[in-house]
């Protein structure tokens with residue numbers, strides 16, 4: 350195992366933003382009464398802060414993941430999205446520089462746009478369309494954020510780790526995020542048709558979240574704790590057309606909304622509904638993970654067929670559906 354966990358926080362020295370932002374509360378002696386006090390303070394301490402505001406804290410490691418992850422959310426507040434990514438990243442870089450923390454930034458396979466090389470290597474410049482594409486906020490960020498800021502970042506900090514993350518799915522995904530896996534699973538559970546956007550043979554490669562973050566085969570933690578800096582693709586090379594994905598979801602997820610038919614309760618059959626697509630939807634995406642394999646000794650383990658049912662329970666709870 351090359352993975353080492355980041356050092357734990359020194360436990361008696363917890364601080365909290367209980368009364369006002371950036372206030373640090375030190376509780377010494379976390380015994381009977383002290384532990385209740387700390388619990389209370391931590392209850393109000395959501396560990397949330399706005400990356401667009403300067404933030405002061407002493408840390409050893411920074412995983413910078415703050416950014417809305419779907420066109421639905423960019424469109425809701427595009428200016429805030431740009432601020433979060435650009436000003437937020439600069440603030441976090443400033444913090445890393447100030448406190449000497451190691452930093453890992455998360456980028457996206459959206460950088461590769463509608464790629465003309467396949468699979469996509471880290472060195473590929475990409476073919477993103479910042480004008481027509483509905484997710485153009487993301488594409489603007491790619492142009493100013495990743496394309497240009499990388500050199501600024503390197504000038505600011507000697508070491509930068511960047512994970513270029515491909516489509517990821519799993520429990521706790523927002524059900525309204527509008528991504529294809531969450532849409533299909535929610536639709537199947539509700540007994541609604543799966544909305545495959547035309548033409549249906551566009552491809553994506555889906556990585557189950559446990560390969561990306563926690564537990565044992567954690568790409569991001571390996572990147573953070575490993576010696577290698579720079580940019581690396583983190584994703585699952587298993588590539589599927591959207592029609593294949595829809596068929597897999599149809600097969601694996603049984604809608605548990607019985608309907609009464611000829612006086613018998615039956616489960617409705619999930620249909621596929623071909624719907625219009627947005628302009629500039631990339632036709633193919635597949636990560637080349639040679640670098641991740643060689644430098645991090647990392648490969649994703651969870652196949653799409655194994656991962657989809659693992660999301661079912663979580664979505665069932667979100668939709669208030671029982672198992673039976």
Ligand code: UDP
Pocket residue numbers: 459516527528529530532533544545546547551552553591626627630631
């Ligand atoms: N897609 C689909 N039905 C949906 C949502 C998305 O067929 O309900 C398609 C979409 O056209 C795209 C693919 O799924 O080709 C992946 O879309 P998603 O937004 O999940 O990820 P991204 O395009 O950012 O890779």
